[in-house]
Amino acid sequence: MRRILLVEPSYKNKYPPLGLMKISAYHKLKGDFVQFVKGCDPALRRNRWDRIYIATLFTFYWKITLDTIRYYLPSVTSPKNIFVGGVMATLLANEIEKETNVKVIRGLIDQPGMLDPGDRHIVDALTPDYSILTDINYEYGLEDAYLGYATRGCPNNCAFCAVNRIEPEFVHYLPLKKQVKAIEEIYGPKQDLVLMDNNVLASENFEEIIKDILDLGFYRGAKFNGRLRRVDFNQG
Numbered sequence: 001m002r003r004i005l006l007v008e009p010s011y012k013n014k015y016p017p018l019g020l021m022k023i024s025a026y027h028k029l030k031g032d033f034v035q036f037v038k039g040c041d042p043a044l045r046r047n048r049w050d051r052i053y054i055a056t057l058f059t060f061y062w063k064i065t066l067d068t069i070r071y072y073l074p075s076v077t078s079p080k081n082i083f084v085g086g087v088m089a090t091l092l093a094n095e096i097e098k099e100t101n102v103k104v105i106r107g108l109i110d111q112p113g114m115l116d117p118g119d120r121h122i123v124d125a126l127t128p129d130y131s132i133l134t135d136i137n138y139e140y141g142l143e144d145a146y147l148g149y150a151t152r153g154c155p156n157n158c159a160f161c162a163v164n165r166i167e168p169e170f171v172h173y174l175p176l177k178k179q180v181k182a183i184e185e186i187y188g189p190k191q192d193l194v195l196m197d198n199n200v201l202a203s204e205n206f207e208e209i210i211k212d213i214l215d216l217g218f219y220r221g222a223k224f225n226g227r228l229r230r231v232d233f234n235q236g
């Protein structure tokens with residue numbers, strides 16, 4: 001059993017770290033021990049970890065992210081046992097590697113074997129592990145929600161936007177119902193629905209996506225636990 005530490009730098013954010021939640025699901029499938037932490041924790045730093053994953057977000061979090069990577073370097077036997085992924089990591093991969101010598105994952109983990117050569121799982125397709133959120137005291141604001149995607153990528157190519165570098169292929173439709181049901185089966189019903197899509201309006205299947213959302217119980221005026229349910233279209 002490997003010991004895996006998942007780290008999100010201590011920047012403020014309202015969306016739970018979906019990538020780390022899927023990586024957690026992957027490692028638990030492999031029988032590994034997984035611990036999640038937000039920021040720099042001296043006790044966890046003193047431990048030894050077989051692998052540490054560090055999430056990244058916006059490029060203006062460069063300093064806090066690099067400080068976090070450097071903080072955990074003594075906790076692994078080699079910098080190559082620290083895997084850094086996410087938005088900033090994809091955009092500034094060469095710079096991060098040059099500064100820290102860690103392994104940078106560019107874009108999505110959407111092919112088998114990207115974390116362990118020869119493994120058959122596709123991490124990006126796994127049901128996120130919500131249980132890691134109880135490892136920390138931080139409140140994201142949107143954690144009582146089904147987190148999912150109805151599309152991936154974006155068909156546009158705006159010069160200022162990073163989406164095409166992170167998700168280069170536009171996928172018009174992903175089965176939202178399947179994702180929500182899988183989360184509900186393991187972690188119980190959630191209050192809200194958060195779509196992490198970049199540009200859901202560009203989908204040829206937009207009407208089908210809206211039907212899926214309605215069928216899942218997110219219609220106008222829908223309530224759960226006495227509160228109105230929300231659908232958060234992250235960026236679309």
Ligand code: SF4
Nearest residue numbers: 154156157158161198
């Ligand atoms: S996600 Fe928005 S900003 Fe980015 S390429 Fe698509 S339309 Fe342009």
